[in-house]
Amino acid sequence: KNIGVSVAAGAAGDAEADSDAFFGTVEQGGVVVGCVIRTPPHKLLITSIPSEASRAIVEVIADVYDQIPAVLGPPDSAVSVASAWVALKGGGWETGMQQRIYRLDEVVRARPVPGAMRLATSDDLESLTEWGIGFARDVGHAFQLGPEQIGRMIERQDLRLWQDERLVAMAVAQGETPNGCRVGYVYTPPEARGRGYASALVAELSQRMLDSGLSFCVLYADLSNPTSNAIYQRIGYEAICDVRDIDIVSEPR
Numbered sequence: 498k499n500i501g502v503s504v505a506a507g508a509a510g511d512a513e514a515d516s517d518a519f520f521g522t523v524e525q526g527g528v529v530v531g532c533v534i535r536t537p538p539h540k541l542l543i544t545s546i547p548s549e550a551s552r553a554i555v556e557v558i559a560d561v562y563d564q565i566p567a568v569l570g571p572p573d574s575a576v577s578v579a580s581a582w583v584a585l586k587g588g589g590w591e592t593g594m595q596q597r598i599y600r601l602d603e604v605v606r607a608r609p610v611p612g613a614m615r616l617a618t619s620d621d622l623e624s625l626t627e628w629g630i631g632f633a634r635d636v637g638h639a640f641q642l643g644p645e646q647i648g649r650m651i652e653r654q655d656l657r658l659w660q661d662e663r664l665v666a667m668a669v670a671q672g673e674t675p676n677g678c679r680v681g682y683v684y685t686p687p688e689a690r691g692r693g694y695a696s697a698l699v700a701e702l703s704q705r706m707l708d709s710g711l712s713f714c715v716l717y718a719d720l721s722n723p724t725s726n727a728i729y730q731r732i733g734y735e736a737i738c739d740v741r742d743i744d745i746v747s748e749p750r
Contacts, residue, residue: 593742
């Protein structure tokens, strides 16, 4: 059906970890019908794609990577691509985290809480490395949010903190395009939760990005965590669509 995958591999940004990044479009009859992205060591990201394109996608991906940890995208498309990968490379797949993608165009101010937002600095690296471990544990990431990755976020001035009498929350705004950015890595240590710090930080950071000239912010939220989903909706984030992780495993359980 005239399906092709056009690739711009190794064309990522300025970080060394991005040197093997993959960017591709899926075309059918000369029309772009989907996109495929990966920045190692992270999962393969896909938009909704025709199921008949899955084989062509994984054949191209397999020329670039020996392994992928997971496929993230609309459930039917993610299962289709994961199944094609397993058919080509072996192993199996399992259903993983279900997430909801939200978009914000206008901030609804969170309730006032003590403290203020500030940029993270290199002096915060040790504390934030501990928070990175906690974040990965809470969301079930297979990789750790380690000092190198946190250090790059600090250098790029992507990472913001909420400072009360002590540090109480972090969030990151990155992946900026001419129109929007992605907010993520929102984390509050257990002893500071339930006090509105994360809500205040995400609201303030989102407003800062809009004030910089962007039209919107987006973020992903784990659907099994009703608290975080409610927080984001209260400050103006509206649901766009649901996506699911399909984990690639050596042997299915």
